[in-house]
Amino acid sequence: MTALAPHIWWVAAFAASIFAALYSTGNQYFKLPGKTLVFFRGFAPVLAFTPALFFIEWPRQPLFYVLPVLSSFLSLYADTRYLQGSNQYGGGVLTRLRPVTLWALFALWFIFDSGERASLMADLPRFLSIIAVLFIAVFAAMRLAKCPVSTEAFLFFGPALFAAVFVNFLVKVGMDMSPVFSGIILFPWIEGLMIALLTLAHHGWHQDLSIRHIFERKMLKAGIFLGIAMIGLIICKNFAFTYASNPAYVVAITYIAPFWVALYYKLTGHTEKADVRMGLIFVLSAIALVLLNNAG
Secondary structure (H helix, E strand, O other), X not given: OOOOHHHHHHHHHHHHHHHHHHHHHHHHHHOOOHHHHHHHHXXXXXXXXXXXXXXXXXXXXXXXXXXXXXXXXXXXXXXXHHHHHHHHHOHHHHHHHXXXXXXXXXXXXXXXXXXXXXXXXXXXXXXXXXXXXXXXXHHHHHHHEOOOOOHHHHHHHHHHHHHHHHHHHHHHHHHHOOOHHHHHHHHHHHHHXXXXXXXXXXXXXXXXXXXXXXOXXXXXXXXXXXXHHHHXXXXXHHHHHHHOOOHHHHXXXXXXXXXXXXXXXXXXXXXXXXXXXXXXXXXXXXXXXHHHHHOO
């Protein structure tokens, strides 16, 4: 396991990008209300991970249990907006806006983690190379989807995107303060339970919503699909966070997801406004990021 440790983060991140492609574009086809569909984003990890709770070592630091509760409120907000926005504006707009948050996440962890900061500052050529690669990656990812971003769409997604920055930050902190499998399983279980309960409460409280809407046949079908994608994304992404020195590197690689979608469309003859060349540049940037970090 020790020999594999330097490579686990990027292998897991690449796998996470495939599940992210499924999750982020699913509701473009189901076209269901995000505020209802988000229930399955929380319930699926609870259902999947509950049996494992009896076999893991629970973290001893009380702060660990606070982090997924905070993350659940931010995730509920962000994922509801993502799913609703994918229905309303299409998946391409979100694809173009998401990469901008890489800079915020990279800077946030750079400030927070003194060890990582010292490591980067001790090797300025590598540090500057990582900055350059992240710049290229963000540029390429934003150019991958050719759909226009309206002011309305930017205002709709903007707050949710930056909420997701803090979610990724909290998850990375949680992974670092817990045993490997405990963090990977218990963090999303607590977060998912909170999201599911909050969604149920929201539907029970508001007059224009009903809990029975969650369990309608079409909603269940979409929920199973997105739930499976979310479980795969959580497992792979949390493994990657556990072994990566900065969560921004993991998130950068998961943003390859639109390239997989564009490649699939191209192979199947589906018309899609996407620049596959920019996707290839992004993939090469991700590979460069892996090499730079594994050399550090």
